Amino acid sequence: MAQANSSRRLLPGFRLTIGYSILYLSLIVLIPLAALAAKSTELSPGQWWDTVTAPRIVASYKLSLMTSFFAAAANVFIGLLLAWVLVRYRFPGRRLIDGLIDLPFALPTAVAGIALTTIYAPNGWIGKLMEPLGIKIAYTPLGITLALVFIGLPFVVRTVQPVLEDLETDMEEAAVMLGAYRRRIFLKVILPELIPAMLTGFALAFARGIGEYGSVVFISGNMPMRTEIAPLLIITKLEQYEYGQAAAIAVVLLLISFLLLLLINMLQRRAGRRLHAA
Amino acid sequence: MAESAVTAVTADPRSSAARKPRHLTESGPVRVLLIGLALLLIAVILLLPLITVISQAFAKGWSTYMESLKDPDALAALRLTLLTAVIAVPLNTLFGLAAAWAITKFKFRGKQFLITLIDLPFAVSPVISGLIYVLLFGAQGLLGPWLQEHNISIIFAAPGIVLATMFVTFPFVARELLPLMEEQGVQDEEAAVTLGARGFRVFFRVTLPNVKWGLLYGMILCNARAMGEFGAVSVVSGHIRGETNTLPLHIEILYNEYHFTAAFAVASLLMLLAVVTLIVKSVAERRIHRNMRGS
Numbered sequence: 224m225a226q227a228n229s230s231r232r233l234l235p236g237f238r239l240t241i242g243y244s245i246l247y248l249s250l251i252v253l254i255p256l257a258a259l260a261a262k263s264t265e266l267s268p269g270q271w272w273d274t275v276t277a278p279r280i281v282a283s284y285k286l287s288l289m290t291s292f293f294a295a296a297a298n299v300f301i302g303l304l305l306a307w308v309l310v311r312y313r314f315p316g317r318r319l320i321d322g323l324i325d326l327p328f329a330l331p332t333a334v335a336g337i338a339l340t341t342i343y344a345p346n347g348w349i350g351k352l353m354e355p356l357g358i359k360i361a362y363t364p365l366g367i368t369l370a371l372v373f374i375g376l377p378f379v380v381r382t383v384q385p386v387l388e389d390l391e392t393d394m395e396e397a398a399v400m401l402g403a404y405r406r407r408i409f410l411k412v413i414l415p416e417l418i419p420a421m422l423t424g425f426a427l428a429f430a431r432g433i434g435e436y437g438s439v440v441f442i443s444g445n446m447p448m449r450t451e452i453a454p455l456l457i458i459t460k461l462e463q464y465e466y467g468q469a470a471a472i473a474v475v476l477l478l479i480s481f482l483l484l485l486l487i488n489m490l491q492r493r494a495g496r497r498l499h500a501a
Numbered sequence: 502m503a504e505s506a507v508t509a510v511t512a513d514p515r516s517s518a519a520r521k522p523r524h525l526t527e528s529g530p531v532r533v534l535l536i537g538l539a540l541l542l543i544a545v546i547l548l549l550p551l552i553t554v555i556s557q558a559f560a561k562g563w564s565t566y567m568e569s570l571k572d573p574d575a576l577a578a579l580r581l582t583l584l585t586a587v588i589a590v591p592l593n594t595l596f597g598l599a600a601a602w603a604i605t606k607f608k609f610r611g612k613q614f615l616i617t618l619i620d621l622p623f624a625v626s627p628v629i630s631g632l633i634y635v636l637l638f639g640a641q642g643l644l645g646p647w648l649q650e651h652n653i654s655i656i657f658a659a660p661g662i663v664l665a666t667m668f669v670t671f672p673f674v675a676r677e678l679l680p681l682m683e684e685q686g687v688q689d690e691e692a693a694v695t696l697g698a699r700g701f702r703v704f705f706r707v708t709l710p711n712v713k714w715g716l717l718y719g720m721i722l723c724n725a726r727a728m729g730e731f732g733a734v735s736v737v738s739g740h741i742r743g744e745t746n747t748l749p750l751h752i753e754i755l756y757n758e759y760h761f762t763a764a765f766a767v768a769s770l771l772m773l774l775a776v777v778t779l780i781v782k783s784v785a786e787r788r789i790h791r792n793m794r795g796s
Contacts, residue, residue: 233691235700240603244615247596251667252621255633258643262636301542308539312532320540322783326547328722329775329782331729332627333749334768337756338550341557348549373546405527434626436732437749441756454628458736461632466641473629480624 259477263470274471279447280456284475287453290364291432294371295425301372302379302424303417309380310387324380327373332437339370340441362444367452370438375428382424383417390416419494423487430483434476554772557765569766577743578751578767581659585747586727589666593723594716597674602704605682606690616679622671631665631736657739662747665733670723677719681712681789714792718785725778729771 266274274280309321327335343350343360350360360366390413398408436454443450453476460469526532559566569575600619604612622630636642638655648655655661689711693703709716731749738745740754748771755764 233694234606234687234703235694236704237603237607237609240599241607241609244596244600244603247592247599248615248618251664251671252618255637255664255668256621256625258637259629259633261643301546304535305539305542308536311526312536314536318783320543322779323543323547325779325782326551326775329725329729329778330550331725331731331749331768331771331775333731333752334554334729334771334775335550336731337752337764337768338553338557341553341761342549348553349545373550376546430624434629436626436628436735454626454732457628457632461635461736464641466636466639469632470636473626473632476626477624477629480626484624 259470259473262466263474266467266471270467271471274468275475279451280453280472282448283451283453283456286364286367286450287433287476288479290367290371290452291429291435294368294375294432295378295428297368297372298375298379298428299421299425301376303383303421305380306383306387310384324377327376332374332435333441335373335438336370336441339373339438340366343369343442361442362446362450364450366442366444367439367450370442371428371432371435374435374438375431378428378431379421379424382420382427386417386420419490423490423494426483426487426490430480430487433479433483551772554765554768557761558769560765561762565762566766566769569760569763570770572763574743574746575748575751575763575767578746578748579770581662581745582728582747582749584659585663585666586724588663589670589727590720590724592667593670594674594720596671597676597678597719598716600675601678601682602708604679605685606687619672619675622668625668627669627730627732628736630668630733634661634664634668634737656737657741657745659745661737662734662745665737666727666730669730669733670726673723673726674716674719677715677722678712681715682708684793685711711792714785714788718782718789721778721781721785725774728774 263271305324309317309324340361341347343353343366345351345354345359345361347361353360358365360369394412395408398412403411434454436452439452440455443452443455445451445455453472457469457472457476460466460472527535600615603609604615635656637644638648638661639645640649640656642656655664685708689707690703693707698706728747729749730747731753734747735750735753738747738750740746740750742754746754748767752764752767752771755761755767
C-alpha cells in the first residue's frame with residue numbers, strides 16, 4: 224500500500240485517466256440509468272403500484288423468477304459435475320471441453336434462442352422424443368428453463384473450478400487415515416469447501432436468467448399470463464408508448480438484480496475470509 | 502508470504518490436482534460413469550445447438566446458403582454490425598485502459614465504489630440497457646423534444662444501436678485488465694520514470710507489453726458481445742430493414758417469417774464468430790497463465 228502512495232507522486236497520468244474514466248462512465252452508464260429513475264417518477268405512487276402489481280406483470284415476474292431459480296439450481300449440479308470431472312480426471316478431449324464451457328457466453332443469444340427452439344419444438348430432435356411421452360418443452364415454462372440452463376451453464380463451472388484446483392489434499396489424506404470412505408469424504412470434507420463457490424455461481428446464473436431475453440424469447444411462445452417473461456413485457460409496454468410503465472417494471476427487475484449482486488458480494492467476502500483464516 | 506501465496510495460485514494448479522494417488526480418487530467405474538455423464542451433458546446442452554445451426558443452415562444446400570448471405574438486407578445488417586463493433590470496441594478499450602491505469606497505479610478514495618460502478622452494466626438486463634436510452638433519447642424521452650427540434654435521431658437509428666452496445670459491453674476490457682495490472686504492481690513503471698521516461702512511453706513500453714494478452718482477451722470478449730448483442734439493440738433499433746437491423750435482429754426477422762434456412766445461415770456466421778472467440782480466448786488464457794508464472 225505504501226508503494227501505491229509513493230507512486231502518486233512518481234507516476235504520471237492520474238488526473239487524465241481518472242477524469243476520462245469518470246466522464247465516460249457518466250455519459251454511457253450513469254446518466255442513462257438516471258433517466259430510468261427520472262422516468263419512473265412520472266407515475267404517481269398509486270399508478271406505479273398498480274403497474275407493478277397488475278396480474279399480467281406479477282405473472283411475468285413469477286415466471287422469470289421461477290424458471291431462473293430452477294435453471295440455476297440445475298446448473299449447480301451440472302456445474303459441480305463438470306468442474307469436478309475437468310479438474311480431477313484426465314481424459315482425451317478434456318481441454319477442448321474446458322474451452323467449450325464458455326460457449327454460452329460467446330454465442331449470440333439470438334442464435335442460441337433459435338437453435339434451442341428448433342431442438343425442443345414438437346418436431347425437433349429432442350422435442351420429437353418427448354412428444355409421445357406427453358412432455359411438451361418448447362413454448363412452455365420447461366422450455367424457458369432449459370434455455371436458461373444453457374445460458375447459465377458456465378457460471379457454476381467457472382466459480383467452482385478454481386476452488387477445486389486450489390483445494391489442498393491434506394484434509395482428504397487425513398480423512399482417509401481416519402478410515403473414512405470416499406463418499407463420506409466428498410460430503411464431509413470436500414463439499415463444504417465448495418459450497419460458497421457453488422452459491423456464488425448459483426446467484427450469478429440466477430441473476431443472469433432473470434434479465435435474459437434473446438435466448439428465451441423464441442422458445443417461450445410469449446403467451447400472456449403463461450409464458451411471458453418480464454423483460455418481454457418491458458418491450459411490449461414500450462411498443463404501446465407506455466414509457467412510465469416500462470420504467471416501473473424495469474425498476475423492480477433492477478432491484479431484484481441488485482439484491483442478488485449484494486448477496487454475491489457478501490458470499491464472496493465470506494469465502495475470502497474463510498480462505499484467509501485457513 | 503504474500504508472494505508465495507501468489508505463486509501457489511498461479512503455478513498451474515491443474516497439474517498438481519491431477520493424477521492423485523489411488524486412495525485419493527474414486528474407483529474406476531465411478532470415474533468412468535462421471536466422465537460419461539459429463540460428456541453426455543456437454544453433448545446435449547452445448548454441442549446439439551451448434552450441430553443444429555449447421556444442419557439447418559445447409560438444409561437446402563450450399564447455393565441456398567450462399568444466397569441467404571448475399572441477400573442485400575443481410576449484407577446491410579452485416580455492415581451495421583461491423584460498424585457498431587468498430588466504434589464500441591475501441592472506445593471501451595480506451596476506457597478500460599484509462600480506468601485500469603487510474604485504479605491500479607494510484608490510491609484514492611472511493612476506488613471500490615468506482616469498480617462497482619464499472620461492473621454495473623453486467624447486472625442490468627439487456628432489455629433495460631436498451632430501455633434507458635429510449636427513456637433518454639426517445640420521442641417521449643427526456644431529451645426527445647430537443648432532439649426532434651434539431652432533427653437528430655438517435656433512437657430507431659444507428660447511434661442508438663451503437664450507444665446500447667457500448668453500454669452492454671462497457672465493463673469487458675476494464676474487467677480483464679484490473680486484476681492483471683493490480684498484480685503487476687507499480688515497480689516497473691516507477692523504475693522507467695526514475696530513468697527519465699515520460700508518461701505515454703512508460704505506458705507503451707512497460708505497461709502494455711505486460712498486459713497485452715489480457716487486453717486482447719478483454720477486447721475479443723467485448724467484440725463478441727458487441728456483434729452478438731440482441732436484447733438491448735432490439736429495443737432501440739426499430740427494426741427497419743436494410744437500415745437499423747444488425748445481424749442478430751436480421752436473424753429474428755427471418756425466423757419469425759419462417760425463413761428458417763436463411764435465419765440459420767446468418768446465424769452460422771455469428772456461430773463462427775463465437776467459435777473463433779473461444780479459440781482466441783483459450784490461447785490468450787494460456788499466455789496469461791504462462792506470463793504470470795514466468796514473472
